[in-house]
Amino acid sequence: MIPNLIDKIGDWNPQLLRELKGRLKFFNVAIAVATSLLLQLVVFLYQFREFPNDQYPLVGTYCHLRQVYELQQKEVYQESNQSKIADLSSFLSKNFCAQNEIDWQLWWRDHWEYIFLTFSVIFVFTLLVAGTYLLINDLAKEETRGTLNFIRLSPQSETSILTGKLLGVPSLIYLVVLVAVPLHLWAGLSAKIAFSYILSYYAILAASCIFFYSAALLFGLVSRWFNGFQPWLGSGAVFLFLFTTMVLASSYNRHGLNNSTAWFRLFNPWDTTNYLFPNLFHISNGSPLKNYQFFYLPLGINVVSVVSFHLLNLGLCSHGIWQALKRCFRNPQASIINKKQSYLLVAFCQLMMWGFALQFGKDDYRWDEQVGQNYILLALYNLVLLLSLIAVLSPHRQDVQDWARYRHQEVSSHKSVWQDLIWAEKSPALVAIAINLTIATIPWLVWLSLTFVIDANGVKTLLSNDIDRFKALLVIALSISLMMIYATIAQLILLLKTPKRSFWAIGTLGAAIFLPPMILEFIGISSWKYPTVWMFTTFPWVAIEHAGLITIFMALLADLSVLALLNFQLTRQVRLAGESATKALLAGR
Known part of the structure; x- marks a missing residue:
């Protein structure tokens, strides 16, 4: 069965077969699987540091008696009676919530949600940063060894060769993530997260990978003068972009999406992920994408419009990058785009920038x-x-x-x-x-x-x-x-x-x-x-x-x-x- 599958892969994309044979060796696969399993175990056990034991406080989040004692605290503090405050504080420090009074169902739901959200963040950084590094590094090595020119002479099409690179070079990264997907999916369903929302997250993650990996291939082809520094420069830029946009997405700033810069935030997965899973960054006002508009069209009114527009933007931009890739792959001296493509690029940029500039503001x-x-x-x-x-x-x-x-x-x-x-x-x-x-x-x-x-x-x-x-x-x-x-x-x-x-x-x-x-x-x-x-x-x-x-x-x-x-x-x-x-x-x- 496996030889037949390998033959089918080779018939469909010889470049992909070449990349997989060079990477999916037993030792590399074992290391990738072991790393993924170890990471899953660490994330699963880390949340148990807050496991409600025999000394769980009466005012703890998961204690059924919490509201009663919080109400007593409020009344005592309103009276400003220091003796009663001291007595109540002493009582709460010496008495703990009984095990039968703990809301175990809520605790496990939050525990699974923590696992799900943690892996959602890990997947983004692992796939985009590590995958970008591997792709740029692979092109740099091929250029140094001279094998890239040999690949250019191949009768395969540019799309076939570059697709083989995109799917094969980060194959071990894909394996690490795929081994963790069952736990991630199980955690999401156990946390009562809608299956459609989880699929939307996977779609956004896949579209982000295609966009960033395509940009990485283009950067690797046109940045030969960096002499081996390209992988660190490219992956470092992606990491900085993801970290900066994560900080922006973790703070509710409605006006940050109320101007033409909102278009650039469509290239990061955090805002849309936070829209799907509001507890990702614990923002009390919810996701600012609820007020997202494009030429006054309310994109943030439902999940379908938000996710669809995000995917459409990444899809169009990835298509444009692939047109540049096809030009630069066969002829490294060619310009990234031609004149006709430049007219389309400028028109598209005007459409997006002006679309997000025209939004209903606070007043x-x-x-x-x-x-x-x-x-x-x-x-x-x-x-x-x-x-x-x-x-x-x-x-x-x-x-x-x-x-x-x-x-x-x-x-x-x-x-x-x-x-x-x-x-x-x-x-x-x-x-x-x-x-x-x-x-x-x-x-x-x-x-x-x-x-x-x-x-x-x-x-x-x-x-x-x-x-x-x-x-x-x-x-x-x-x-x-x-x-x-x-x-x-x-x-x-x-x-x-x-x-x-x-x-x-x-x-x-x-x-x-x-x-x-x-x-x-x-x-x-x-x-x-x-x-x-x-x-x-x-x-x-x-x-x-x-x-x-x-x-x-x-x-x-x-x-x-x-x-x-x-x-x-x-x-x-x-x-x-x-x-x-x-x-x-x-x-x-």
């Missing part, structure tokens, strides 16, 4: 005020996202040279230059960055066009006045022009012949983005005192309230002039890069 804020409270977060998210896309999409010199020199020889030569700039991977990324900026700007334009305020007479009017609205539009245009300037600078640096162009581009953009505002703050030039100066930094929107309309307009004209000059130089460099060697020699270059 039922209007939607325009909610966006006003989230605009700094939204702007920062988009800044990080678009800068990342500039780094990912901008091609290097050789790619641009190939595109410019051989574009007319391709079969699809009937395509226009603009079509190539929008879709082709080796073409300069300026047009693609502009399209992504447009996608990110559309929600802001909708907000500005529909925003209103209520005056003293209770009449809805436009946002302050038309001048303020026009100022906001100019600042958006100013931000777009700055991002285009950064994208052009990055592309120009990547076209140089100097070595380590990527590091030069990152350093230059980092200095251009962060040094000016840091220097201005250091020398005391604040945005509210000198708004004109801040109009020329990366963060012009911090000075919009204090800047005049003419100031913003002049800053925009200056940025557009710089952008035009940079693009003129970029066009010239691309044309020169596309010249043949013979033509360049005849021209004296």
